[in-house]
Amino acid sequence: MVSKRTRRLLLVALSPARHALLLETPELVRDLVRARRSAPIPGSLELDEHWIELQMALFDFNWLSKVDDVRAEALTPRSGLSVAEDRSIDCARVIAADTARLIGEWVTTLPQDCIERARRAPAPSPASRGFPESLGSSEADDHEALREGTTVSRRESRYDARELNQELERVRAFYAEILRTRYAVLSIRFRA
16 A cells, blocks of 8 residues: 655755855755754754645635735745755745745734634635645646545635644744844755
């Protein structure tokens, strides 16, 4: 029986030296993904497949404010320099230090009940309804089993606020450190 690989997310703080090295040698992204199995990468945060629900919750909370704020793309920014994509890596994107700080300011000032408020919203946001499909396909998708259409409403399977609050606290701590160091961020979506 073939087990399906899960979608994971790795956020890595990029010091100026690490940033320059990554731009010179983009294949380091694969090394980071492999190395994380044996030891945590300093200045990084890894999230399991719940990152998808957390990103949806951030989109939904953002939608409640009636503002389309790109800072809500805290986990999977669609802007920035794409540095890698292959059979295991959906996308690795460098978020410039200035943009990372803006995201950090937004994430660290979210109200404590933002996930619960987003979950109780009358309807999911357009960004949430289309996520993660809105990220586009990747080479990694070519090696996954085809998914059949679903008849289950995504509204019925809305995220669990208590569980996601724990993940959000970890994201807040990561971005608080980005605010302190003023580093860029590498966001790696991958399969494991």
